[in-house]
């Protein structure tokens with residue numbers, strides 16, 4: 001089980017430090033649950049320092065697929081590594097929808113993450129319109145295929161997938177446990193076909209979309225749900241800690 005927090009564009013530096021300290025404390029009883037936080041770029045270094053000596057890992061929210069150069073405003077994989085990041089989110093629906101990130105760009109970011117030893121958290125998920133039209137599996141399959149183009153088995157061993165139905169992100173609306181399980185099983189079987197059972201079966205698939213302390217149990221108890229990517233509820237250490245607590249009940 002892995003519980004990851006996506007702080008998005010929230011928390012200034014003092015708030016980020018305070019939240020990080022709260023998460024560090026909450027994670028003391030996480031046992032075998034892996035805990036990760038993804039703060040804004042400007043707070044990464046400070047949060048990495050707060051987490052030093054604990055098991056809490058830190059990740060970026062995106063990256064640019066070049067090592068360095070004239071790319072004003074962007075942040076590279078080597079930069080993320082240099083402050084102590086272990087993970088990076090790629091293809092979050094907000095990046096796709098608000099910043100026009102294409103499947104090809106998601107693929108380039110994912111390849112770049114692997115190249116520099118960052119574990120990519122690949123986000124996929126359908127819109128409400130696509131679900132209402134019954135196209136959710138086709139959409140997710142196409143996102144997976146495009147994002148993982150050219151990725152080999154060795155790289156896939158270091159990959160996390162997050163199923164985040166767009167209609168459930170930040171809306172308070174959550175996929176039902178059945179909807180989440182059905183899509184996670186579909187993703188797992190696609191990964192098995194693509195990479196073979198030995199690798200595909202081991203790729204953790206996180207659920208994201210309004211996961212909160214009150215609904216974490218019904219989602220995390222599903223067979224193919226291996227953790228959560230949490231936005232809103234990761235901004236309060238007590239809520240995030242409560243979700244971590246729920247996850248401890250599902251570690252082997």
Ligand code: PEP
Pocket residue numbers: 006164168169170171172208209210211229230231232233
């Ligand atoms: C997210 O942004 O990845 C997310 C799941 O947000 P929320 O939990 O707020 O829906």
